[in-house]
Ligand SMILES: *[C@@H]1O[C@H](CO)[C@@H](O)[C@H](O)[C@H]1NC(C)=O
């Protein structure tokens with residue numbers, strides 16, 4: 001039985017080599033399954049026009065929406081996105097808090113992430129970036145949103161997502 005499996009697997013590989021196209025489809029399918037799994041484990045977010053697909057979002061200490069964020073805290077944010085193999089190595093963050101339509105700039109570190117600070121790394125098919133957002137002590141204690149944009153050196157918006165947040169004391 002085992003031999004048959006190996007045998008068929010070998011045949012499969014040979015067929016693959018001949019029909020690269022077929023295998024391309026299979027690896028694309030595997031890639032899609034991987035993306036779906038990541039998306040299932042991600043914190044829910046709203047995409048606001050990303051050029052690259054955001055596959056996974058993690059905000060430290062946040063498992064449900066809205067994300068509770070404590071004034072004065074530095075919060076780790078991890079984002080996995082598919083850069084389509086373009087080798088993104090620079091990200092300028094532009095993050096805003098939105099409360100009742102009033103937007104205030106959030107402080108992010110490191111910013112920009114230029115690839116020399118271990119803030120961006122390759123992960124499987126995509127890239128992961130890690131940044132810290134400062135929950136300013138002057139923020140109102142209420143519900144709002146965190147609007148995160150990450151741009152390239154030419155100010156193209158590579159990533160844009162929004163997450164409901166709730167600021168606490
Ligand atoms: C990345 O690839 C996807 C799927 O092939 C495509 O829809 C998207 O436009 C590409 N994005 C960029 C920035 O190349």
Ligand SMILES: *[C@@H]1O[C@H](CO)[C@@H](O)[C@H](O)[C@H]1NC(C)=O
Pocket residue numbers: 105106107134136137138
């Ligand atoms: C926090 O907010 C105050 C005023 O709202 C601002 O002056 C200060 O620069 C902010 N701090 C940081 C680290 O963004």
